[in-house]
Amino acid sequence: MASHRRWDATPFRQPVSHVQDHNVPVQEVAAVETADAIAEALRSCATGDQSAMATLYDLTSAKVYGLALRVLRNPAHAEEVTQEIYVEAWQRSDTFQPGRGSALSWLLTITHRRAVDRVRSAEASARRDQAYGADDPAASPVDPADQAVATIEAERVRGALTSLTDTQRQAVELAYYDGLTHREVAHALDVPLGTAKARIRDGLIRLRSALGGD
Amino acid sequence: MTDESHDLIGAYALDALDAAERAAFEQHVAECEACQVELIGLRETLDDLADDTAVEPPPALRDAVLGAVAALPLRTATEEGRSTADDDTAAEPGAGAVQSAAAVDAAARRTFVEHDRFTDPEDLSSPGVDEAELPARPRVAASGGADEATPRRARDLTHESSESDTAAPESSADEPADPIATVTPLRPRRAQSSRWALLVAAAVALIAVIGVSVWQPWSPRTITAADVLAASDAVRVSEPVKGGGTVTVVRSAQLGRAVMTTVGVPDAPSGKVRQAWLKVPTGMVSAGLLPPGTDVSMLLEGDARTAEGAGLSIEPAGGATSPGDDVRALFAL
Numbered sequence: 001m002a003s004h005r006r007w008d009a010t011p012f013r014q015p016v017s018h019v020q021d022h023n024v025p026v027q028e029v030a031a032v033e034t035a036d037a038i039a040e041a042l043r044s045c046a047t048g049d050q051s052a053m054a055t056l057y058d059l060t061s062a063k064v065y066g067l068a069l070r071v072l073r074n075p076a077h078a079e080e081v082t083q084e085i086y087v088e089a090w091q092r093s094d095t096f097q098p099g100r101g102s103a104l105s106w107l108l109t110i111t112h113r114r115a116v117d118r119v120r121s122a123e124a125s126a127r128r129d130q131a132y133g134a135d136d137p138a139a140s141p142v143d144p145a146d147q148a149v150a151t152i153e154a155e156r157v158r159g160a161l162t163s164l165t166d167t168q169r170q171a172v173e174l175a176y177y178d179g180l181t182h183r184e185v186a187h188a189l190d191v192p193l194g195t196a197k198a199r200i201r202d203g204l205i206r207l208r209s210a211l212g213g214d
Numbered sequence: 215m216t217d218e219s220h221d222l223i224g225a226y227a228l229d230a231l232d233a234a235e236r237a238a239f240e241q242h243v244a245e246c247e248a249c250q251v252e253l254i255g256l257r258e259t260l261d262d263l264a265d266d267t268a269v270e271p272p273p274a275l276r277d278a279v280l281g282a283v284a285a286l287p288l289r290t291a292t293e294e295g296r297s298t299a300d301d302d303t304a305a306e307p308g309a310g311a312v313q314s315a316a317a318v319d320a321a322a323r324r325t326f327v328e329h330d331r332f333t334d335p336e337d338l339s340s341p342g343v344d345e346a347e348l349p350a351r352p353r354v355a356a357s358g359g360a361d362e363a364t365p366r367r368a369r370d371l372t373h374e375s376s377e378s379d380t381a382a383p384e385s386s387a388d389e390p391a392d393p394i395a396t397v398t399p400l401r402p403r404r405a406q407s408s409r410w411a412l413l414v415a416a417a418v419a420l421i422a423v424i425g426v427s428v429w430q431p432w433s434p435r436t437i438t439a440a441d442v443l444a445a446s447d448a449v450r451v452s453e454p455v456k457g458g459g460t461v462t463v464v465r466s467a468q469l470g471r472a473v474m475t476t477v478g479v480p481d482a483p484s485g486k487v488r489q490a491w492l493k494v495p496t497g498m499v500s501a502g503l504l505p506p507g508t509d510v511s512m513l514l515e516g517d518a519r520t521a522e523g524a525g526l527s528i529e530p531a532g533g534a535t536s537p538g539d540d541v542r543a544l545f546a547l
Contacts, residue, residue: 050284053279054276057276057279057280058276061271062269062271063264063265063268065269065270067264067267067268069269079271079278082271083275083278083279083282086279087282087286090283097444098448099448099464100250100444101253101254101258102258102261104264105254105258105261108257108264112229112260113229116229151268153265153266154266157263172228176228176260176263177267179229180230182225182230182231183232185230194221197221197222200228200230201220201221201224204224204227204228205224208255211259211262
């Protein structure tokens with residue numbers, strides 16, 4: 001930077017995440033409106049408005065069910081857990097605080113926790129075998145990749161995932177999609193715990209940066 | 215935020231901690247604004263990840279879910295939140311017991327309810343609304359929730375007597391087996407006197423922004439960083455910092471304050487200090503000196519309501535009155 005800058009003249013960098021930027025692409029504007037609609041539906045659920053639950057479901061069910069399905073790899077289990085998720089969302093809708101993150105984050109946190117809890121309490125060892133790449137024909141009747149949504153957003157995510165190193169991507173996927181704890185990830189990859197933690201953390205940071213996040 | 219917490223936050227966001235680690239980390243998060251801010255950002259990343267795994271569920275699932283919700287025992291939403299005090303509203307969704315924060319918030323909430331005749335923030339926000347306009351509220355099912363609900367409603371002395379909704383708790387207690395009792399819209403509460411109205415008007419404005427959980431209308435108090443982070447109009451901006459790390463500024467225009475949080479930003483060299491700035495129409499004003507540490511969070515000094523930008527610079531110890539040459543971050547809000 002020049003040593004004698006005049007502060008008034010300094011142009012400010014407009015971060016990508018700033019929604020008032022004039023050059024925000026259409027998808028981002030639409031995403032913000034959807035995010036508002038989800039938050040609004042959740043707030044209405046807290047007042048007992050059941051039509052708001054229908055709205056919430058319609059806005060989010062593909063992401064919720066899809067995440068559950070990816071973690072559980074079983075459509076029947078994913079359906080059961082999805083129902084539990086929305087029931088919990090309804091019952092706890094009054095606990096949502098907008099300042100703590102988006103309504104979708106709130107819902108996906110519930111989703112992921114329930115899916116992972118189920119994975120860990122049930123066929124945990126079978127899951128680990130699968131994560132290692134060992135064949136377990138009984139456990140996975142569905143290959144989620146066959147049903148993956150081919151959308152612009154999905155493509156964007158897959159592109160972002162390529163910005164991670166192989167070991168980072170592997171660590172993040174084992175932790176997030178296969179429900180392993182970081183100790184289990186370390187064991188699965190035969191690395192020290194610190195290495196696993198670092199790969200998970202750095203992988204997430206890279207992912208966030210690649211997705212244009214904060 | 216300690217280095218160890220910083221290491222764990224990624225795994226925490228991915229639910230990759232075991233039960234004991236998760237519980238310990240949740241306690242930490244409840245007290246650490248830097249982690250709270252970091253988590254928001256990490257979860258936005260996970261929101262995006264969900265695009266990659268999205269799959270339309272079978273149509274029959276929609277009916278199953280909506281039917282399951284409709285069949286739930288009726289209760290008021292705020293009671294559910296209050297009765298499960300361990301799952302504190304201020305903590306993570308689905309969090310385990312976060313005792314200290316939960317107990318404080320639950321106690322503060324109850325205090326607020328007991329002092330104020332208005333039992334529910336949503337009633338406060340629309341005093342004088344016609345009864346027909348209110349959404350139907352689920353009423354309490356008998357045994358479990360009724361004991362808590364009935365005294366709360368009966369305490370509402372501003373409300374005219376012999377009305378349908380003071381009768382309703384009694385009828386729900388008389389018919390414990392019917393979970394789908396007739397839903398009776400609550401009548402709006404009305405202020406008993408102009409003194410109440412003034413206090414309530416001020417309370418409404420602030421509650422709408424920072425929520426009920428830690429605020430009591432009787433003791434005015436200063437705004438804290440937590441208030442800003444929890445504000446309903448909070449807007450966040452994050453930027454990478456020259457020399458490493460990320461800085462985030464959260465601003466609530468309604469509260470007129472902002473919070474700056476650093477993640478992984480190295481300390482200033484010896485003899486120097488990291489200084490925060492807000493750009494207001496009249497120029498750059500100091501917003502405070504950051505405490506030492508790579509991961510810190512600070513309520514910014516000054517009125518952030520009109521701030522157009524924020525910045526971070528390295529200055530001589532004690533700070534400067536205007537930024538020098540070593541600016542590490544500078545961005546619009």
